[in-house]
Amino acid sequence: MKYAVIGTGAVGGFYGGKLANAGKEVHFLMHSDYEYVKKNGLQIDSCDGSFHIDNPHVYNDTNEMPQVDVVIVALKTTRNHLLSQLLPPLLHKETLVLLIQNGIGPEPKLQKLFPNLYLAAGLAFICSAKTEPGRVNHQCYGSINIGNYSCKNEAIFGQLITDFTEAGIQTAQIEYEEARWKKAVWNMPFNGMTVVMNAQTNQLLSNPSTMQLIRRQMLEVIGAAQALGVKNIDESFADKMIQNTLDMTPYSPSMKLDYDFHRPMEIEYLYSNAIAEAHKVGFTMPCLEMLEAQLKFLQEKNLQKANSL
Amino acid sequence: MKYAVIGTGAVGGFYGGKLANAGKEVHFLMHSDYEYVKKNGLQIDSCDGSFHIDNPHVYNDTNEMPQVDVVIVALKTTRNHLLSQLLPPLLHKETLVLLIQNGIGPEPKLQKLFPNLYLAAGLAFICSAKTEPGRVNHQCYGSINIGNYSCKNEAIFGQLITDFTEAGIQTAQIEYEEARWKKAVWNMPFNGMTVVMNAQTNQLLSNPSTMQLIRRQMLEVIGAAQALGVKNIDESFADKMIQNTLDMTPYSPSMKLDYDFHRPMEIEYLYSNAIAEAHKVGFTMPCLEMLEAQLKFLQEKNLQKANSL
Numbered sequence: 001m002k003y004a005v006i007g008t009g010a011v012g013g014f015y016g017g018k019l020a021n022a023g024k025e026v027h028f029l030m031h032s033d034y035e036y037v038k039k040n041g042l043q044i045d046s047c048d049g050s051f052h053i054d055n056p057h058v059y060n061d062t063n064e065m066p067q068v069d070v071v072i073v074a075l076k077t078t079r080n081h082l083l084s085q086l087l088p089p090l091l092h093k094e095t096l097v098l099l100i101q102n103g104i105g106p107e108p109k110l111q112k113l114f115p116n117l118y119l120a121a122g123l124a125f126i127c128s129a130k131t132e133p134g135r136v137n138h139q140c141y142g143s144i145n146i147g148n149y150s151c152k153n154e155a156i157f158g159q160l161i162t163d164f165t166e167a168g169i170q171t172a173q174i175e176y177e178e179a180r181w182k183k184a185v186w187n188m189p190f191n192g193m194t195v196v197m198n199a200q201t202n203q204l205l206s207n208p209s210t211m212q213l214i215r216r217q218m219l220e221v222i223g224a225a226q227a228l229g230v231k232n233i234d235e236s237f238a239d240k241m242i243q244n245t246l247d248m249t250p251y252s253p254s255m256k257l258d259y260d261f262h263r264p265m266e267i268e269y270l271y272s273n274a275i276a277e278a279h280k281v282g283f284t285m286p287c288l289e290m291l292e293a294q295l296k297f298l299q300e301k302n303l304q305k306a307n308s309l
Numbered sequence: 310m311k312y313a314v315i316g317t318g319a320v321g322g323f324y325g326g327k328l329a330n331a332g333k334e335v336h337f338l339m340h341s342d343y344e345y346v347k348k349n350g351l352q353i354d355s356c357d358g359s360f361h362i363d364n365p366h367v368y369n370d371t372n373e374m375p376q377v378d379v380v381i382v383a384l385k386t387t388r389n390h391l392l393s394q395l396l397p398p399l400l401h402k403e404t405l406v407l408l409i410q411n412g413i414g415p416e417p418k419l420q421k422l423f424p425n426l427y428l429a430a431g432l433a434f435i436c437s438a439k440t441e442p443g444r445v446n447h448q449c450y451g452s453i454n455i456g457n458y459s460c461k462n463e464a465i466f467g468q469l470i471t472d473f474t475e476a477g478i479q480t481a482q483i484e485y486e487e488a489r490w491k492k493a494v495w496n497m498p499f500n501g502m503t504v505v506m507n508a509q510t511n512q513l514l515s516n517p518s519t520m521q522l523i524r525r526q527m528l529e530v531i532g533a534a535q536a537l538g539v540k541n542i543d544e545s546f547a548d549k550m551i552q553n554t555l556d557m558t559p560y561s562p563s564m565k566l567d568y569d570f571h572r573p574m575e576i577e578y579l580y581s582n583a584i585a586e587a588h589k590v591g592f593t594m595p596c597l598e599m600l601e602a603q604l605k606f607l608q609e610k611n612l613q614k615a616n617s618l
Contacts, residue, residue, distance in 0.1 A: 196603065197607070199606070199610075207609060209601070209602035210602055210606045212602065213603070216595075216599075286596055287599045289522075290525075290595075290599055290600075291599075292518070293519055293522040294505065294518075294519070296516065297508070297512075297513070297519045
């Protein structure tokens, strides 16, 4: 199996790096880090054991990359408009595209552009950050839930699960909707609240008022998922996510980093799409809809500031 | 009629000043401004015509003040624990205490301490701020809704309305609960949201997302009031409040100023009491309960910062 990674950052760099480190053939698309990684390789500082990829296959143009069996997309969803250009050179007839992205709805949107493409969702429970060029800091966790959206080639899909597992990644195959909504239970409260409150996860959980609010927001997501018919998700999952977060080192989710660095936040996929899906079945998430509005307000101010810098 | 004003700030200074300027006998309790006002008088810069009170009756101790017919309390509710000490020297058997304060529930709480005291609520629709010692800046509006809570002396209550009106204050007598909840329709969204979003009223209304959110929060208050049996309050009142706010100059409500100056915010009376009253009849205000939690989180950080300054 040949792999390509589009978006070699905190997430794509980690999972692609793990695969390469396990001897899989991985081709990395790089942007700002291209020259650096070509020269110096890719460094993964990991709580599970650090490692270095000496001579990774790196590119700065997908037209120069080979066709592959699996494309791992680890871009922020704010950049998904690039995929219509980036993907075609990488695809053969059976290529599976795995979107390791947060939020609700990236697969159906991409499927409209590529009706016959095999798609799957990867939901990563990981704390990691790209700290400098060619260097990923993996702080903790790292498991991934993979849900099949439209892949009809069972051999490739199965091999993907096997390869991830062989690379030392804790990998589970679960239903597509379950995979996306379970991750939303963590993402929707913590990404927005760390931005609006200007705080890390641990601060939000050490104050009783915001701790309760986070739980209430998690229950809104679980309620929406249940209303949409998603299985294997109930109130106990909120408690598990809170406990996992309490066990983590203080963490700034990706949206908080995006905001702090004046980059666009993933409001559309993390909030608007989820809210719209829930509305389709008559379910509202008042606290998360409020959070979406607060984020849109802050986004407007924040990008104005970025433009004036 | 003799008046006393406790809390001679943006609100007490304005209404007390208007009464004194109309020739009423008003005794002002002052704290930090005592020496300045004793020497220089009280200046009201007002959109309706500025004026100066040359030699106001000022005190820094209620024990030195006369008994009066009406005590106007214009303290922040965060200081209401002082009233058990401040009030007794001012009271005769028929004294009416008018609480010009925001929020839900200050009268029942004070009534427990003074079971036979005559109490009324004053809800001021006013944009004003104390800009420097002995100086109030009245930017716009200024009407007051007065609701009788427990005053059995109709003569004093009626004279209060007459005196306010003669002093050029647009004064309406409405039902007590209606008075408190109508003001909450403006207060609950704007006080908290200006703090959490670090924005003035006009910025919140010029962004479509926060504009909608503000309206949703107003409808939560109106829903709670209706559930509690409050009359003369429906959806149209939200539209009126939004239109009034659009017509205002950009404004920072008192809670925003309290936050910016690291003073305690009136979370208890403006949010917690209103939320608790609504819960008693099974009504929840999810967005405002979320706002309360966000404010409590910010309050904790803000007062820590104040203590370390």
